[in-house]
Amino acid sequence: MGDRGGAGGSRRRRTGSRPSIQGGSRPAAAEEEVRDVGAGGDAPVRDTDKDGDVDVGSGHWDLRCHRLQDSLFSSDSGFSNYRGILNWCVVMLILSNARLFLENLIKYGILVDPIQVVSLFLKDPYSWPALCLVIVANIFAVAAFQVEKRLAVGALTEQAGLLLHGVNLATILCFPAAVAFLLESITPVGSVLALMVYTILFLKLFSYRDVNLWCRERRAGAKAKAALAGKKANGGAAQRTVSYPDNLTYRDLYYFLFAPTLCYELNFPRSPRIRKRFLLRRGLAGQGGRLFLTQLQVGLIQQWMVPAIQNSMKPFKPSGWGRVGAGGAVPNHLIWLIFFYWLFHSCLNAVAELMQFGDREFYRDWWNSESITYFWQNWNIPVHKWCLRHFYKPMLRRGSSKWAARTGVFLASAFFHEYLVSIPLRMFRLWAFTGMMAQIPLAWIVGRFFRGNYGNAAVWLSLIIGQPVAVLMYVHDYYVLNREAPTAGT
Numbered sequence: 419m420g421d422r423g424g425a426g427g428s429r430r431r432r433t434g435s436r437p438s439i440q441g442g443s444r445p446a447a448a449e450e451e452v453r454d455v456g457a458g459g460d461a462p463v464r465d466t467d468k469d470g471d472v473d474v475g476s477g478h479w480d481l482r483c484h485r486l487q488d489s490l491f492s493s494d495s496g497f498s499n500y501r502g503i504l505n506w507c508v509v510m511l512i513l514s515n516a517r518l519f520l521e522n523l524i525k526y527g528i529l530v531d532p533i534q535v536v537s538l539f540l541k542d543p544y545s546w547p548a549l550c551l552v553i554v555a556n557i558f559a560v561a562a563f564q565v566e567k568r569l570a571v572g573a574l575t576e577q578a579g580l581l582l583h584g585v586n587l588a589t590i591l592c593f594p595a596a597v598a599f600l601l602e603s604i605t606p607v608g609s610v611l612a613l614m615v616y617t618i619l620f621l622k623l624f625s626y627r628d629v630n631l632w633c634r635e636r637r638a639g640a641k642a643k644a645a646l647a648g649k650k651a652n653g654g655a656a657q658r659t660v661s662y663p664d665n666l667t668y669r670d671l672y673y674f675l676f677a678p679t680l681c682y683e684l685n686f687p688r689s690p691r692i693r694k695r696f697l698l699r700r701g702l703a704g705q706g707g708r709l710f711l712t713q714l715q716v717g718l719i720q721q722w723m724v725p726a727i728q729n730s731m732k733p734f735k736p737s738g739w740g741r742v743g744a745g746g747a748v749p750n751h752l753i754w755l756i757f758f759y760w761l762f763h764s765c766l767n768a769v770a771e772l773m774q775f776g777d778r779e780f781y782r783d784w785w786n787s788e789s790i791t792y793f794w795q796n797w798n799i800p801v802h803k804w805c806l807r808h809f810y811k812p813m814l815r816r817g818s819s820k821w822a823a824r825t826g827v828f829l830a831s832a833f834f835h836e837y838l839v840s841i842p843l844r845m846f847r848l849w850a851f852t853g854m855m856a857q858i859p860l861a862w863i864v865g866r867f868f869r870g871n872y873g874n875a876a877v878w879l880s881l882i883i884g885q886p887v888a889v890l891m892y893v894h895d896y897y898v899l900n901r902e903a904p905t906a907g908t
């Protein structure tokens with residue numbers, strides 16, 4: 419498993435600088451011989467030639483088998499290849515979880531039920547409210563497009579455009595929230611999915627409006643420059659790129675709406691073609707993989723998390739919360755990791771390949787985060803890019819301090835997290851909001867007191883313990899409200 423060429427693999431060392439402990443009778447040259455330091459210390463070692471044959475001709479025996487050196491775990495040793503230990507951690511993790519898994523199976527039997535999953539999405543097979551909501555979302559996209567079309571030709575003033583976009587964007591958030599809150603036939607899972615689609619649409623149309631506005635400002639600036647120079651601005655050499663307002667087509671808008679990004683651009687980097695082999699390999703096989711991962715997540719919830727939560731279904735008791743945390747943190751974390759791989763690597767790459775979308779940086783190495791700040795900069799690149807481009811940098815340009823801009827971004831993010839949880843559950847507890855806002859002081863504490871590996875461990879701990887606590891609080895409260903209320907009256 420290990421790297422044989424690493425520091426641990428080098429077995430022949432020169433012992434030149436070491437002072438002689440044999441007395442002064444041997445010639446100094448003999449002290450400088452090359453010896454096999456790994457040969458052990460229980461017998462004198464004879465020199466071998468290049469082929470490994472013992473050099474019996476010289477009749478010389480090496481009486482030394484030690485030299486000045488540090489133990490491998492000492493930081494002075496310079497040794498860095500700990501792959502074997504990493505593999506050991508993985509094996510131990512699997513073994514300890516296998517034990518938990520077996521205990522769970524013996525105690526509860528098999529709880530995984532793929533058919534039951536359907537009921538999470540639908541209450542009535544003839545009523546698909548979440549899907550209807552998603553289809554209706556097209557109206558808002560078309561409305562934004564029509565406003566942009568009119569702004570491009572000057573049929574609307576910028577103020578009127580701003581007002582119309584504002585109303586459209588506000589409706590995108592309020593309309594599905596009202597439907598999800600009031601419509602009895604919609605399930606919480608269906609509601610979350612519909613609200614996610616609307617939230618993505620909101621962020622995309624916000625970006626669409628911003629970029630088209632920047633294009634108009636640039637066009638106005640270019641016209642003014644050309645007028646000053648006394649010559650007509652020309653399209654220039656045949657450009658293969660699209661320029662404003664030629665981008666205002668339904669094809670362009672819908673490409674953006676389906677592309678795996680939240681930030682609009684007139685000319686997205688495109689891969690030259692759809693690689694059919696890649697799609698066959700990654701797409702079809704990947705489709706199976708994605709289905710498997712989806713089922714795995716659902717299975718983990720049904721088999722592992724639901725019993726852990728059911729076990730602590732008592733009115734608020736510290737011991738109950740402790741049990742939820744201890745029993746639910748590990749499966750919750752595993753589900754979150756699988757979700758990350760499933761969404762950010764598998765699904766987004768498949769969509770990007772189909773759409774020939776060239777920028778595949780959907781995540782960076784967040785697992786190496788030594789600070790909370792680094793984690794938020796690297797785990798969800800589409801959202802981070804949007805936050806930087808349409809919120810953080812514009813605030814900085816308007817003169818806000820970095821602290822105010824960062825707090826503003828986290829406030830917005832906290833709002834959307836709460837929006838996506840509270841409305842589907844019809845329960846306002848503000849755990850998600852608080853969890854997101856807590857990232858600001860947490861980032862300060864981790865940055866102030868932890869460095870390097872300790873910082874990395876602190877980030878992992880906050881993910882393994884902090885995030886599940888918020889999730890499990892909602893699940894716990896939802897369960898208590900919806901399962902215990904009817905029985906309490908009887």
Ligand SMILES: CC(C)(COP(=O)(O)OP(=O)(O)OC[C@H]1O[C@@H](n2cnc3c(N)ncnc32)[C@H](O)[C@@H]1OP(=O)(O)O)[C@@H](O)C(=O)NCCC(=O)NCCS
Pocket residue numbers: 791794795798801802803805806810811814815820823824827828831
């Ligand atoms: C708030 C947030 C945007 C801050 O990002 P950050 O990378 O820590 O911010 P920084 O201060 O390092 O600056 C970032 C950028 O702003 C630029 N910048 C800094 N000061 C600037 C100024 N005065 N004017 C213009 N740009 C400026 C930097 O050059 C840098 O640009 P680059 O990205 O092109 O290199 C980030 O933490 C974030 O995305 N948080 C929310 C994440 C979230 O909620 N995700 C939800 C996932 S479910």
